[in-house]
Amino acid sequence: MNRVDTTLGAVTAAAILIVGQFVALFTENPELTVADIKQATWIAIVGGGLLAFLKDFNAVSFRRAAAGVRGANGGANTFLAFIVLGSLVALGGCASRPSVDSLADVVAATAADIETAAQSTERLCANVVPSGPCASNALIDTELRDEIKGELQRALVYLNDANRALAADQAARADGLLNRATAVLTVVEAILRERE
Amino acid sequence: MDANTILKIIQGLNALQGLLADVGINYDEVKAAQDAAEAEGREFDANDAQVFIDQAQSAVDRL
Numbered sequence: 382m383n384r385v386d387t388t389l390g391a392v393t394a395a396a397i398l399i400v401g402q403f404v405a406l407f408t409e410n411p412e413l414t415v416a417d418i419k420q421a422t423w424i425a426i427v428g429g430g431l432l433a434f435l436k437d438f439n440a441v442s443f444r445r446a447a448a449g450v451r452g453a454n455g456g457a458n459t460f461l462a463f464i465v466l467g468s469l470v471a472l473g474g475c476a477s478r479p480s481v482d483s484l485a486d487v488v489a490a491t492a493a494d495i496e497t498a499a500q501s502t503e504r505l506c507a508n509v510v511p512s513g514p515c516a517s518n519a520l521i522d523t524e525l526r527d528e529i530k531g532e533l534q535r536a537l538v539y540l541n542d543a544n545r546a547l548a549a550d551q552a553a554r555a556d557g558l559l560n561r562a563t564a565v566l567t568v569v570e571a572i573l574r575e576r577e
Numbered sequence: 578m579d580a581n582t583i584l585k586i587i588q589g590l591n592a593l594q595g596l597l598a599d600v601g602i603n604y605d606e607v608k609a610a611q612d613a614a615e616a617e618g619r620e621f622d623a624n625d626a627q628v629f630i631d632q633a634q635s636a637v638d639r640l
Contacts, residue, residue: 479604479607479608479611480608480611483620483621485620485621485622485623485625485626486607486611486621486626488623488626488629488630489607489610489611489621489625489626489629490604490607492607492626492629492630492632492633493603493604493606493607493629493633494603495633495636495637496603496629496632496633496636497603499633499636499637499639499640500603500636502640503636503639503640506640508640511638511639511640512640526640529640530637530640533637533640534637537630537633537634537637540630540633541630544623544626544627544630545623547622547623547626548622548623548624
């Protein structure tokens, strides 16, 4: 069962990476079709997925072996990884995003992404009061919730600054700040991947 | 598979279902605001976007 679970976790990590790469590729190039994707890009994406699988499999196998010596479990929470990382992929473009013809549109869509990330984290933590501890049977622990909350706050600071710059007709500054906000959302994904 | 694992799976599915609903609702709200601005013959601007930043801030504060 452990080996199946480990393999499933590694496959999930690889699949999420591959889907994420495709979402990013098609989001950045709206005119792109599957037939137009170059061979080198295919190799990079699929090769990256394979490496993610091997890395994840080895990491979890080692952790299980080490935990076994200590008499602990040490397994990855595959299902949690699937739910949370899958949700971020959905945020990245699987859902129908609003049109983003202007910087104000991008600000609003990014705010919606942050709101959704916060709502899903709240759902997974099941805390009763704001900043309160996660429920004992929750899918994430309080420490992870706090990490995610901190990063989402950071993204919101950039987003607020970007919107203020936009209101002041400083488009270039707003664009830079928006990129930072998006980068922080990527960090949230990395935190969750690390915890998997 | 023990009862705890099954419980976690049910919780996870429930969370996923809720998440998908949240994504749709949040994006729909942005689209509705964009459409409203267009109907009024103006561009969706920073003031409109601020509403969504405030909503996101409330959601993060609840965490």
